[in-house]
Amino acid sequence: MNRFFRPPPLAAAIPRVFRRPPLAAVVALALLSGCVSVSRRDGADNVEQLLQSRLPSAFAWRSDADGSAAIDARAAELLAAPLSADSAFRLAQLRSPDITARYAELGIAQADVVAASRIANPTFSGAAARDGGPHKITLGLSLPLVDLLMLPARKHLAEGEYERAQQQVASALVNLAADTADAWYAAAGADQVAVMREAVAAAAAASAELAGRFHAAGNISALQLKLEQAAASQARIAATAARAEAQRTRFALNTRLGLRGAEAARWTFALPLAAPVASEDALEPLQDLARTQRLDLVAARREVELLDQALTLVRRWRLLGTVEIGAERERETDGSVLRGPTLALALPLFDQGQAAIARAQARLEQGRAALARLELDIDNDVGLGVERVAALRRIAEDYRAALIPQREAVVARQTERLNYMLIGAFELLLAKQQEYDAYQGYLESVRDYWQARVALARAIGTRLPSDAQPPQPVLDLGAVLGPSAPDGGHDAHPGHGGAASGDQENARGGHDMSGHDMSGHDMPNPDKARRDAAGKARADDHADHGNTSQGQDDSGNAHQGHAGHGKTHKTGDDDTHEHDHGGHDTTNGDGPQQEKQP
Numbered sequence: 144m145n146r147f148f149r150p151p152p153l154a155a156a157i158p159r160v161f162r163r164p165p166l167a168a169v170v171a172l173a174l175l176s177g178c179v180s181v182s183r184r185d186g187a188d189n190v191e192q193l194l195q196s197r198l199p200s201a202f203a204w205r206s207d208a209d210g211s212a213a214i215d216a217r218a219a220e221l222l223a224a225p226l227s228a229d230s231a232f233r234l235a236q237l238r239s240p241d242i243t244a245r246y247a248e249l250g251i252a253q254a255d256v257v258a259a260s261r262i263a264n265p266t267f268s269g270a271a272a273r274d275g276g277p278h279k280i281t282l283g284l285s286l287p288l289v290d291l292l293m294l295p296a297r298k299h300l301a302e303g304e305y306e307r308a309q310q311q312v313a314s315a316l317v318n319l320a321a322d323t324a325d326a327w328y329a330a331a332g333a334d335q336v337a338v339m340r341e342a343v344a345a346a347a348a349a350s351a352e353l354a355g356r357f358h359a360a361g362n363i364s365a366l367q368l369k370l371e372q373a374a375a376s377q378a379r380i381a382a383t384a385a386r387a388e389a390q391r392t393r394f395a396l397n398t399r400l401g402l403r404g405a406e407a408a409r410w411t412f413a414l415p416l417a418a419p420v421a422s423e424d425a426l427e428p429l430q431d432l433a434r435t436q437r438l439d440l441v442a443a444r445r446e447v448e449l450l451d452q453a454l455t456l457v458r459r460w461r462l463l464g465t466v467e468i469g470a471e472r473e474r475e476t477d478g479s480v481l482r483g484p485t486l487a488l489a490l491p492l493f494d495q496g497q498a499a500i501a502r503a504q505a506r507l508e509q510g511r512a513a514l515a516r517l518e519l520d521i522d523n524d525v526g527l528g529v530e531r532v533a534a535l536r537r538i539a540e541d542y543r544a545a546l547i548p549q550r551e552a553v554v555a556r557q558t559e560r561l562n563y564m565l566i567g568a569f570e571l572l573l574a575k576q577q578e579y580d581a582y583q584g585y586l587e588s589v590r591d592y593w594q595a596r597v598a599l600a601r602a603i604g605t606r607l608p609s610d611a612q613p614p615q616p617v618l619d620l621g622a623v624l625g626p627s628a629p630d631g632g633h634d635a636h637p638g639h640g641g642a643a644s645g646d647q648e649n650a651r652g653g654h655d656m657s658g659h660d661m662s663g664h665d666m667p668n669p670d671k672a673r674r675d676a677a678g679k680a681r682a683d684d685h686a687d688h689g690n691t692s693q694g695q696d697d698s699g700n701a702h703q704g705h706a707g708h709g710k711t712h713k714t715g716d717d718d719t720h721e722h723d724h725g726g727h728d729t730t731n732g733d734g735p736q737q738e739k740q741p
Contacts (some may be wrong), residue, residue, distance in 0.1 A: 186249050186309050193313040194440060197605040198232070198320050214238075218358060225413035228324040231400060235323050238401025245315050252308030259301030262290035266467070277476040285469025285485060293461070296456050300449055307445045314438035314604070318396050321601040325594055330392035331412045332590030333385070339583040340378075340385035343576050347371075347378035350572040371569065378576070416589050417614035419536050424609050426529045429599070433521050437604035440521060443514045450510045454503040461496025464489030521602065528599030533594040542585035550578040 214237050221234045236242060268283040354371035357363045397407040434440065467487040474480050557574040560566045600607050 144512040145540075186305065187246060189309050190246075190249065190313045190316070193310065194316060194693040195437065197313075197317055197438075197604055218406070222410045225411050226327070227413040228327045230413070231327045231396070232320045232323045234402075235319070235400050239319070239323075239360055239399060240401060241319055241399070242316065245312050245319070248315075249308060256298075256301040256305045259297045260294070262294060262390060263287045266469070270504065273476070279476050280474040282473075283469055283471040283485060285467045285487070288466040288468050289463060293456075293460065300453060303445065303449045303452075307442045307449070310438045310442035310445065314442065317604060318439065318601060319399075321597050323396075324597045326392070326396040327398050328416075328590055328593045328597065330389070330396045331414060331416060332586060333392045335414065335416070335586045335590075336583055337382070337385040339391040339579055339586065340382040343579045343583075344375070344382035346572055346576050346579065347375040350569055351375035353568050353572075367569075416586070416593065418589065419592055420608060420609045420612045420614075422612070423532060423536065424529070424607055426526060426607070427527065429603050430522055430525050432605065433525050433603040434518070437521055438551055440514075440517055440604070443510070443517050447510045447514055450503070450507040454500070454507050457496065457499050457503045462491045464491060464494070511518070519698075524602040525599070527601045528595065531595045531733065532592065535588060535595050539588040539592055542581065542588055546581050547578075547585060550574075550581040554578050580628060653705050660675050 174454075218234060218237050221230050221237075224230070226234070263286075266285045268281075269283070270281040271278045272281075273279060351371045351374070354363060354368045358365065358368040394407075397403065402410075445453045465487070466489065467485075469487075471483065471485050472480065472482040554571075554574045557566060557571045561568065561571045596607060
């Protein structure tokens with residue numbers, strides 16, 4: 144190094160540059176602005192405040208800082224009880240990574256606010272030049288003047304963006320709550336459908352088993368046997384597919400809840416599903432509610448306001464390009480020192496901000512168009528949601544008030560006819576399978592109804608006003624598919640259980656379902672169907688031996704059953720039927736017994 148060049152230390156050189164008060168004040172302002180801290184938790188309280196009136200349960204974000212032990216304890220408490228749609232979202236608040244990701248977006252937006260409240264870092268420059276002699280030392284420090292001039296406007300726009308980010312995060316959390324509820328209803332409905340399909344498969348298997356026994360005895364043809372076996376196979380395949388769908392929807396719900404392993408396997412559903420509410424919400428009030436409660440709509444309106452303000456700023460400062468102010472210190476070769484302010488200014492000769500204005504104006508038009516499209520989508524989504532809820536409500540009502548009572552009446556009549564040996568066991572099992580299908584259709588319609596209500600609540604951005612109505616249970620599968628009490632009949636002649644009275648049939652097939660609680664239904668199950676059919680088979684065997692069985696029908700009249708002798712039975716609705724108890728042709732003792740049709 145040249146012995147004449149002794150650059151001063153940086154710490155000693157910079158203070159001399161900043162001896163002028165205005166520049167020192169600018170540096171002090173820049174240093175103070177760096178003291179602002181950034182926290183991801185900031186703004187979370189505002190988001191939770193936005194969600195309080197829009198979610199069915201209070202929302203509170205829990206981060207890792209709250210302690211994993213406390214979070215695990217609360218999650219275990221929720222999993223210990225049957226999981227409902229509301230408690231599922233409370234669990235998702237603790238475990239779902241999607242919610243953590245949404246709050247991370249809030250932290251990014253706040254970081255943008257902090258960045259907008261700062262000016263760019265100062266630029267330090269230095270040069271050392273010589274012409275065969277001592278060095279000429281030049282030191283300089285400059286700051287962007289544009290940042291200082293635009294700092295208030297930039298900070299105002301950034302704060303507006305932060306407010307809009309809070310609204311967007313809250314809107315995303317409302318959608319997450321709707322997604323969780325939709326996944327819960329899908330999983331709960333699929334689980335109930337799987338249980339019902341397994342019951343249908345069991346009934347079909349019982350029918351196929353009896354068909355095999357009847358075919359072995361020579362009472363039915365090989366074609367009838369294959370038809371019953373094919374129906375059983377088809378029902379078994381449907382039950383397997385339904386159980387696989389139930390598992391798929393459960394795993395999808397576990398993903399939304401943030402569960403895995405043992406936790407994902409041990410929880411149960413809070414069933415049965417609730418019946419449709421007593422009265423639905425009208426269209427126009429819901430559309431008005433959506434215009435004020437949809438947080439993404441509020442955020443879109445705020446975005447248009449910010450874009451309009453940005454366009455105003457661009458037009459006002461369109462001629463202002465790059466402007467830098469600073470100070471410079473120069474040490475001449477003779478040892479003298481020169482110091483003074485500097486200014487660098489971009490002259491607006493070629494670029495006068497036309498492109499920036501056009502870009503800002505286009506973005507404003509784009510924002511207004513997006514807002515108009517969102518308003519249009521909201522009105523149509525609410526209208527579609529109201530129509531879909533109404534349609535699914537009518538379907539569920541048709542199942543409840545028409546099809547299910549009709550199917551129950553058919554089963555009651557077929558059971559009565561089987562007891563009098565007017566039909567075979569296969570016809571009764573078919574009627575019971577169709578009754579199961581009606582129950583399954585009702586469950587699916589109620590599930591679809593609640594999923595449609597979830598979609599409607601998503602469309603308006605808050606809870607439906609009709610959610611305040613008390614829920615009513617719709618169907619208890621445990622009672623429907625559980626073992627029913629054996630029918631009263633004649634022990635000596637199992638095929639003759641006695642006809643059901645008219646009052647009993649009305650209690651089974653035409654009962655009032657206005658409460659939607661079918662837990663009291665006398666729903667036949669496959670085991671009982673197998674017992675009834677077996678009783679008929681034994682009755683056919685007894686008919687060949689001429690055994691006499693004596694019993695009493697519902698009206699108190701005694702009767703005897705003889706092989707080959709007809710007997711008149713009195714039913715509860717005063718219908719008189721002639722029955723031939725000789726169910727088999729015994730003219731050829733060695734040949735197969737053929738079942739006669741009355």
